[in-house]
Amino acid sequence: MSPETTPGAGTKDEQTAMQGAAAPAPEPSSGPGSDSGSGAGAADSVTMSIWRGDPEGGSFVDYEMPAVEGEVVLDVVHRVQAGPAPDLACRWNCKAGKCGSCSAEINGLPRLMCMTRMDQLPPGEPVVVAPMKTFPLIRDLVTDVSFNYEMARRLPPFAPKPPEPDGTYRMMQIDVERGQEFRKCIECFMCQDVCHVIRDHEDNKVGYAGPRMFIRYMELESHPLDTNDRRELLRQQMGLSMCNITKCCTEVCPEHIKITDNAIIPLKERVVDSSYDPVAWLGRKILRRTKLTAAQSAADAPAHKAPTWEDA
Amino acid sequence: MADHEMHEFDVVIIGAGGAGMRAAIEAKERGLRTALVCKSLLGKAHTVMAEGGAAAAMGNVWPEDNWQVHFRDTMRGGKLLNNCRMAQLHAQEAPERIHELERWGALFDRTSDGRILQRDFGGHRYARLAHVGDRTGLELIRTLQQRAVALGVDVFMECKVLRLMKDDDGRVAAAVGYWRPTGQFVTFLSKAFVIATGGIGKSWMYTTNSWESTGDGHAMAAWAGADMLDMEFVQFHPTCMVWPMTARGILVTEGVRGDGGVLRNAEGTRFMFDYIPPMFAAETADTEEEADRWYDDHINNRRPPELLPRDEVARSINSEVKGGRGSPHGGVFLDIASRRSPEYIRRRLPSMYHQFKELAGVDITAEPMEVAPFQHYMMGGIRVDADTTSTTVTGLFAAGEAAAGLHGANRLGGNSLSDLLVFGRRAGVAASDFAESQQGTPSVSSAEIDRVCDEALEPFRRDGGESPYDIQKDLQETMQHLVGLIRTEDELVQALEDLDKLDERAAEVSVTGTPVYNPGWNLATDLPAMLTVSRLVTRAAIERRESRGGHTREDYPKTDAELSKVNLIQRIRTDGTYNLERVPLREMPDELAKLLEEAAP
Numbered sequence: 001m002s003p004e005t006t007p008g009a010g011t012k013d014e015q016t017a018m019q020g021a022a023a024p025a026p027e028p029s030s031g032p033g034s035d036s037g038s039g040a041g042a043a044d045s046v047t048m049s050i051w052r053g054d055p056e057g058g059s060f061v062d063y064e065m066p067a068v069e070g071e072v073v074l075d076v077v078h079r080v081q082a083g084p085a086p087d088l089a090c091r092w093n094c095k096a097g098k099c100g101s102c103s104a105e106i107n108g109l110p111r112l113m114c115m116t117r118m119d120q121l122p123p124g125e126p127v128v129v130a131p132m133k134t135f136p137l138i139r140d141l142v143t144d145v146s147f148n149y150e151m152a153r154r155l156p157p158f159a160p161k162p163p164e165p166d167g168t169y170r171m172m173q174i175d176v177e178r179g180q181e182f183r184k185c186i187e188c189f190m191c192q193d194v195c196h197v198i199r200d201h202e203d204n205k206v207g208y209a210g211p212r213m214f215i216r217y218m219e220l221e222s223h224p225l226d227t228n229d230r231r232e233l234l235r236q237q238m239g240l241s242m243c244n245i246t247k248c249c250t251e252v253c254p255e256h257i258k259i260t261d262n263a264i265i266p267l268k269e270r271v272v273d274s275s276y277d278p279v280a281w282l283g284r285k286i287l288r289r290t291k292l293t294a295a296q297s298a299a300d301a302p303a304h305k306a307p308t309w310e311d312a
Numbered sequence: 313m314a315d316h317e318m319h320e321f322d323v324v325i326i327g328a329g330g331a332g333m334r335a336a337i338e339a340k341e342r343g344l345r346t347a348l349v350c351k352s353l354l355g356k357a358h359t360v361m362a363e364g365g366a367a368a369a370m371g372n373v374w375p376e377d378n379w380q381v382h383f384r385d386t387m388r389g390g391k392l393l394n395n396c397r398m399a400q401l402h403a404q405e406a407p408e409r410i411h412e413l414e415r416w417g418a419l420f421d422r423t424s425d426g427r428i429l430q431r432d433f434g435g436h437r438y439a440r441l442a443h444v445g446d447r448t449g450l451e452l453i454r455t456l457q458q459r460a461v462a463l464g465v466d467v468f469m470e471c472k473v474l475r476l477m478k479d480d481d482g483r484v485a486a487a488v489g490y491w492r493p494t495g496q497f498v499t500f501l502s503k504a505f506v507i508a509t510g511g512i513g514k515s516w517m518y519t520t521n522s523w524e525s526t527g528d529g530h531a532m533a534a535w536a537g538a539d540m541l542d543m544e545f546v547q548f549h550p551t552c553m554v555w556p557m558t559a560r561g562i563l564v565t566e567g568v569r570g571d572g573g574v575l576r577n578a579e580g581t582r583f584m585f586d587y588i589p590p591m592f593a594a595e596t597a598d599t600e601e602e603a604d605r606w607y608d609d610h611i612n613n614r615r616p617p618e619l620l621p622r623d624e625v626a627r628s629i630n631s632e633v634k635g636g637r638g639s640p641h642g643g644v645f646l647d648i649a650s651r652r653s654p655e656y657i658r659r660r661l662p663s664m665y666h667q668f669k670e671l672a673g674v675d676i677t678a679e680p681m682e683v684a685p686f687q688h689y690m691m692g693g694i695r696v697d698a699d700t701t702s703t704t705v706t707g708l709f710a711a712g713e714a715a716a717g718l719h720g721a722n723r724l725g726g727n728s729l730s731d732l733l734v735f736g737r738r739a740g741v742a743a744s745d746f747a748e749s750q751q752g753t754p755s756v757s758s759a760e761i762d763r764v765c766d767e768a769l770e771p772f773r774r775d776g777g778e779s780p781y782d783i784q785k786d787l788q789e790t791m792q793h794l795v796g797l798i799r800t801e802d803e804l805v806q807a808l809e810d811l812d813k814l815d816e817r818a819a820e821v822s823v824t825g826t827p828v829y830n831p832g833w834n835l836a837t838d839l840p841a842m843l844t845v846s847r848l849v850t851r852a853a854i855e856r857r858e859s860r861g862g863h864t865r866e867d868y869p870k871t872d873a874e875l876s877k878v879n880l881i882q883r884i885r886t887d888g889t890y891n892l893e894r895v896p897l898r899e900m901p902d903e904l905a906k907l908l909e910e911a912a913p
Contacts, residue, residue, distance in 0.1 A: 054828070070556020072671070082781040086832030087825030091353070093522040096562045096667060098450065099356045115670050138493050139829040149354065149461075149469075157462035158417035168411050170426035176419045180444060183419055183451060187355055223417065302464045 046118060047126040048076055050088065054139045061085075062126065067118070073127060074102050074113035077141075089140035097254060100188030104141050105130040110190035110252045132193040147198075147205055148189050151213045156233065156300035160225040175224045181262060182219035184255040185212065191249035191259055197242045208239035211249035211259045218263035221270060228300065229292045235271045236294040240264070316761065317498040320754075321345045321466070322747040323740070324487060324502040326473050326529060329357035330449075330732030331712025331739065332508030333456035334409075338740025340463045344747055347500060348460065349468040349489065351524050355457045358510050358522050359732065362449025363565035363663065365431055365441025366733070367726035368406035372427045374438035374610060379403040380907050381437050386727060387908060388591070389435040389621045390691075390720020391861040391871075393542065393879065396900045397698035398718040402727070402734050409733035410442050418455040420444055432570035435621040435724040437595070438610060439570075446565045446661045452729055471498065473528065474837060475764045476505065476536045476708070477756040483707040484536060485754035488764045492834060495827020497765045501754045503747035506701075506739045507533055507694060507710040512546075512849075514784075515842045516687040517792035518561035520549055529714040530693055531841035534848065539695035539704040540882045541716040543845075544852035545862045547723055548797045549688030550625035553681070555641035559671045561686040564646065564664060566725040568681075569618045571660050572607060573648035575629065576680070577637035583644075584617035587628035592620055623722040623861050626685035630797055633684065643684035649677055685797055689728065691719040691862060692852070695881060698898075700742035701735055707746065711739035721861020769827070771836045777822030780836040787814055787842060795850050800866045804854045811847050818843060847890070852880045855892055 048063045063080045074092055081088050092102040095114045102113040107121065107128050121127055135143035163169050191211035192198065198205050209217070217234055220226045234240045247260045257263075323339040325332045328350035339346040350357060369382040382403035387394050410428065414420065420442050421429040432439045444451040460467070473489035487500045509529025513521025534540050551564040569575075577583045588596045596617050597603035603616035618625065629644050639645055648657055654677035658665050661676070668674040668681060693716035694703050701709045712732045719727065771777070794807035818840065823833045858872035859865050878894040885891055900908075 068558065070672075071558045075558045081831055082779070082785070086779055086781060086823060087830045089829040089831060093352055093356045093358070093524065094361050095522070096361065097670065098447070098663065099360045099522070101353065101356050117670070142493070142829050144493070145353065152458075153461055158458070160415055160417070163415070168427070169414055171419075171422055172426050173422040173424075173429075176422060179419045183444070183454060184447065185454075186360075186450065220417075223419070226417075302462050 046076060048080060049126040049128045050077070050080065050141070051130045052085075052088070052140050053137070055137055058140075060128065060130075071118045072114055073104075073106055073111075073116045073118060073121075073129065076118065076127075077113060077129065089138070089142045091142055098186060100186030100254075103132055103188040103190050103193065105132060105193075110193050112188060112190075112254050115254060132189070134193045134195070134199045135189075145189050148187070148192060148210070148212060151209045152216075154209070154238075154298065154301045155213065155216060156228050156230050156297050157302070158220060158223065158226055159228040159300075161227050169225060171224045178222040178262070179219045181257055182215040184257055185215060186255060187212065188254060190252045190254070194248045194252050195243075196246070196248065197239070204239065204242060207237060208242055209234075211243075211264065213238070214240065214243070214267060215257060215259055215263040218267050221267065228297070230297050231271045232292060232294040233297040234267065237298060240267060240271060243268075316765075317496060318501065319347065319498070320501045321347045322502065323347070323504045323506065323743045324349060324500045325506040325508055325743075326350075326487060326532075327357070327508035327510060327712070327714070328354055328467070329359035329508060329510050329712060330452055330456060330729060331714075331736035332357075332506065333453070333460050334733055334736030335506045335508060335709075335711060335740035335743065336460050336465045337456065337463060338737050339744045339747075340460070340465045342740075342744045344744050345466075347466045347468060347502070349471050349473060349487070349500065351472050351492070351528075352470060354467050354469050355453055357453065358525060359449045359453045359729070361520070361522070361563065362452070362729055363446040363563060364433055364567040364570065365443030365448045365726050366406070366410060366452065366729035367433065367436060367440045367724065368410045368442055368730050369403060369438075369440055370407045370410065370428060370430065370442070371438075372423055373430045376611070377438040377440060379407075382406070382440065383904070384907050384910065385436050386718070386724060387720070389724040389727075390722055392720065392876070392908075393545075393861065393897065394720030395698050395717035395898050396904050397898060398735075400904060401698060401738070402718055402731060405734045406730040409730065409737065413452065413455050413733070416455050416459045418451055420451070431567060432607075432619065433566050433725040434569065434619040434625065436726065437615075441567075441570070441726040443567070445659070446567050446663050448729065452732075468498070472834065472837065473532065474768055476532050477760055477764075478536065478705075479754060479756055481706075483754070484705055485707065486756040486761070488761050490765075490768065490827070490837075493829050495830065495833075497768075499761055501756070503707065503750040503754060504743040505708050506743050507703075507708065507714050508712045508736065508739070509714050511690045511713045512842075512845045513687045513690075514838075515787055515791045515846045516796075517788040518552070519687040520552055520561055520563040521687070526838040526842050527690075527845035528838070528841045529710065530690075530848070531844040533694045533703060533705065533708065533710060533714075534844060534882075534884050536705050536708065537883065537886070538708065540693065540848055541695035542692040542721070542852065542879050543848040543882060544856050544880065545691035545719075545721050546687060546795075546849060547622060547689035547691060547862045548626045548685040550622055550629055550685045551646055551681075551683040552686040552688070553668075553672065554639070554643040554684045555682055556672060562667065562671070563688070564681060564683050565661070566622070568646055568648050568661060568664060569616075571648065571656075572651045573618070573646055574616070574651065575618050575625070576645045576647055577632045578639060578645075579637055581637075582618075583632050583637070584620065584625065584628055587624065587631070588617050588620070589624060592624070596620065621722055621724060623864075626797060627864060629683070629685055639682040641682050643682040645680035646683045647680035649679055654678070689713065689723055691721065691723055692716045692849070699738070701739040702742060702746070709739045709743045709746075711735040721863060768837050771821050771823040771833060772827070774820065774822035777820045778817055780818075780821045780823065780832055780839055783814060783818050783821060783839060784835060784842070786810075787839075787846060790814070791846055791849075795846070795853060798864050798866050799853055801854065801857075804850055807850045808847070808854075811843060811850065815843055844884075848882055851890060851892060852882060855880055
């Protein structure tokens with residue numbers, strides 16, 4: 001949260017090398033005996049090739065560790081911390097796939113370290129663990145994900161309609177299920193990480209909320225009680241049209257949320273309808289439901305009242 | 313000191329789980345300058361792992377339910393050692409706190425007439441837990457997070473607080489900590505502080521808790537001279553994963569049993585029928601037939617013994633394993649596959665399905681789970697006033713798992729999430745009231761701040777000391793083996809001796825690298841709290857020479873009449889020594905006592 005924690009993106013080039021189909025082979029010279037992990041079938045040790053560095057630069061460092069049955073990548077990272085590298089930086093909390101803290105790029109793919117079993121990775125090959133590329137590096141596997149928190153602050157909040165006379169609400173299960181799908185999101189930010197709109201174009205970050213926030217907008221769009229209209233904001237300031245539906249986000253979602261099909265595409269339809277559809281326009285006239293402009297809608301968001309990432 | 317980062321607020325809340333965020337919302341809505349300080353990113357606190365639901369007597373499924381029944385269940389579950397006023401407030405206010413979440417955007421599962429659905433859990437007479445599948449904690453934390461963000465609460469993420477400091481009048485006036493991403497120190501001056509730091513589980517080898525649960529708040533309050541209540545009562549959740557070894561301790565929700573799952577030993581017997589204690593005999597089914605009928609008819613049947621309170625179930629599982637009737641990996645079988653359809657299981661328990669599939673290669677719709685009891689929750693903690701959550705130190709408030717009293721000797725499942733909401737809000741109200749009553753700017757000695765920062769950096773200056781990870785590992789082994797589910801005097805005394813040695817070793821740790829996002833150093837700064845809290849637990853566990861709730865003494869297997877009337881209160885004196893005394897329970901008003909006397913259904 002503090003400005004000092006936002007380092008420049010000095011390591012982008014090194015990390016970009018990770019993204020090809022073939023991750024760079026770790027230097028065998030980085031430690032004595034580091035090549036023995038590649039002995040096919042001999043599963044008594046594993047080689048972890050982990051990014052070590054800070055915004056100034058860094059490299060992959062190999063750690064050869066004894067293999068332990070049933071482990072996930074995070075377990076081995078923890079053993080590296082408890083042994084050869086006590087200062088190895090990584091985030092984690094629940095170690096059960098519920099908090100979304102330990103996102104990393106494992107063998108080039110964004111995954112939760114706590115839900116990636118070692119025995120499901122190619123045997124005998126080094127396991128390459130790198131930080132998420134889209135966010136500025138802090139150190140080792142830890143990145144500055146404040147972009148996502150900033151986008152959350154720009155969201156015009158939930159504004160419920162009045163309750164029933166008894167002070168509570170009635171909602172049918174079928175009507176809450178769409179929103180519940182999106183509320184499964186554990187905010188691992190891997191959908192943001194893999195989204196090429198911001199992964200490959202740093203400049204786009206100022207005006208692009210990203211898949212995580214699109215499902216939040218869709219959640220509120222489909223919320224049976226919400227009255228806020230955020231469609232013009234989405235169209236003009238949140239970059240919804242920049243998404244060209246490659247479904248990369250859906251593929252990496254550990255909660256299997258159908259981000260593209262169930263959120264982004266329906267949102268695009270609603271935004272387009274509200275902008276250009278004469279029937280919708282007429283409907284609004286008749287029902288006297290005036291659509292909010294982007295500015296009106298944005299003024300409702302907490303970020304409007306506070307210094308923003310954009311101002312920094 | 314010159315470039316030391318300082319902030320001034322009216323209310324500073326340490327910890328951003330359910331209780332901390334609920335307190336922050338309250339203070340911010342009052343228009344006070346409010347800060348929320350947390351060790352991890354916002355929204356990652358341990359509350360996120362709560363699965364089954366939040367207990368609130370809304371009566372949506374069983375209209376017979378009301379706050380009086382919830383109060384009675386909570387008190388009996390806590391073996392009557394609870395603060396009765398807290399149990400009353402909790403039962404009365406929980407429904408409104410749940411409805412409030414809905415006004416902030418939460419989407420709970422629904423009944424057929426569109427109200428909030430409620431599920432069965434151990435020790436609750438009626439289906440009472442508002443829930444979202446088996447990810448209720450996530451719903452709770454996200455709803456509160458989104459509300460706090462919408463209100464514009466100042467959030468200090470990945471910021472670890474080391475110490476509380478008092479002014480000359482003995483009021484808590486400052487908290488000193490550091491930013492984990494940079495290692496830079498920061499001081500918060502404030503009129504009021506709320507401790508909402510959660511649990512202490514990381515001092516055990518196997519726990520459902522995350523790395524954050526190092527008892528920081530418990531220890532900081534104790535160091536500041538606060539009374540610590542009932543520290544011997546640690547909950548071991550009966551059903552946690554046992555295999556693979558590296559997944560040992562991951563929680564398996566009580567919702568599995570609430571939704572029809574049963575416990576079996578290696579012989580296939582539903583062994584819980586052999587362990588029904590006299591206290592619950594009148595309300596527990598004694599045949600499988602009656603137990604199975606209960607799911608559809610709570611009025612004419614009694615509860616299955618699998619849904620006894622957690623302390624009872626945990627001890628029973630332990631006995632089965634010790635008796636040689638355990639599962640291959642040292643647990644027992646939790647079976648829902650043979651009792652409910654795969655569709656039902658996947659709909660009601662999606663994350664359990666996912667968790668076992670991914671981590672253990674077990675399909676819970678087709679085969680039983682292996683489970684055993686591991687450390688889960690701290691009933692004991694900072695002694696608070698029931699109505700205001702104020703501690704015995706001026707200007708300091710506490711709520712959630714870090715506070716004590718509501719749950720007595722054993723917490724019922726589902727009562728934790730409602731605890732966070734009810735007492736998180738009360739902490740926000742009382743801390744705001746207190747802050748508004750204070751004049752002037754809080755101040756503390758800058759030399760004292762320098763001393764705390766300097767002490768935190770010492771491990772960098774030492775060469776050749778032990779790794780903090782080695783000390784953590786040995787502490788975890790001590791607490792796991794000597795201060796576990798079943799305790800004896802000899803082992804507890806041994807644990808105290810071990811803790812003495814660990815204290816000495818912890819004072820000599822060294823770490824490498826720089827303070828920038830350095831987990832080894834972060835752990836070194838967590839160790840003092842872990843050791844202090846472990847000592848408080850062990851000392852109280854020695855003193856309570858009886859078995860009650862979460863505290864089981866093999867050498868004193870029965871309850872003791874004298875000990876049933878007292879709480880154990882500890883205080884760390886200014887010279888660093890520990891004081892322990894027995895304090896009579898809060899007196900129960902007649903109208904509450906009457907509720908307990910009511911016959912079981």
